[in-house]
Amino acid sequence: MPEIKYCRDCKKLFQYxxxxxxxxxxxxxxxxxxxxxxxxxxxxxxxxxxxxSNSTGVxxxxxxxxxxxxxxxxxxxxxxxLNCEKCGVRIRSGRFCxxxxxxxxxxxxxxxxxxxxxxxxTGERKFDRDFDKDEFGLYYKHKDQx
Ligand SMILES: [Zn+2]
Ligand SMILES: [Zn+2]
Numbered sequence: 001m002p003e004i005k006y007c008r009d010c011k012k013l014f015q016y017x018x019x020x021x022x023x024x025x026x027x028x029x030x031x032x033x034x035x036x037x038x039x040x041x042x043x044x045x046x047x048x049x050x051x052x053s054n055s056t057g058v059x060x061x062x063x064x065x066x067x068x069x070x071x072x073x074x075x076x077x078x079x080x081x082l083n084c085e086k087c088g089v090r091i092r093s094g095r096f097c098x099x100x101x102x103x104x105x106x107x108x109x110x111x112x113x114x115x116x117x118x119x120x121x122t123g124e125r126k127f128d129r130d131f132d133k134d135e136f137g138l139y140y141k142h143k144d145q146x
Contacts (some may be wrong), residue, residue, distance in 0.1 A: 020069075033058045034066065041072070070094045 005016040007023040009030070010139040011017035014023035018085045021101055024086075036056040041047065053060045067082065074082055085088060086104065091097050096104060 004120075033062065034071065037063065037066070037072070065092055068095055 003016040004013055006012070007014055007026050008021045009026040012023055020027065020030070021083060033056065037058055039051055040052060042054050043128050044051070046056075049060050049063055052058070053064060063072065067074065072095045082092065082094075084100050085095045086100040087097060089097045089099075094101075
């Protein structure tokens with residue numbers, strides 16, 4: 001049975017099949033934009049988010065999302081890094097470090113409540129690095145190449 005969902009970008013209802021929650025139009029645009037960013041980063045590895053956004057016309061929000069979705073990663077020597085949302089350790093893409101991902105998977109299997117508690121505990125730590133700041137050195141994640 002096909003599912004009807006709201007497109008994440010244009011908010012229109014569409015028949016959802018698989019992958020990101022995007023209608024055909026937005027998915028095509030998304031792929032074109034990603035391709036632009038990918039090509040740009042191949043030519044200018046280490047460009048920061050603002051440069052990438054200016055040169056490709058893709059919004060920083062979208063680039064952040066690709067980072068979270070692990071389609072892009074920040075460079076090792078980037079002045080501003082992503083931090084694990086749980087322990088704050090420096091990571092290059094996604095939301096959690098390897099250790100926390102493992103831990104989270106385990107916790108999720110056990111009790112959702114405990115997970116919430118541990119997350120709110122770590123929430124007291126200071127994460128002063130704003131994800132949307134534009135000093136990222138971005139790289140296209142090569143292992144995604146098929
Ligand atoms: Zn759409
Ligand atoms: Zn972590």
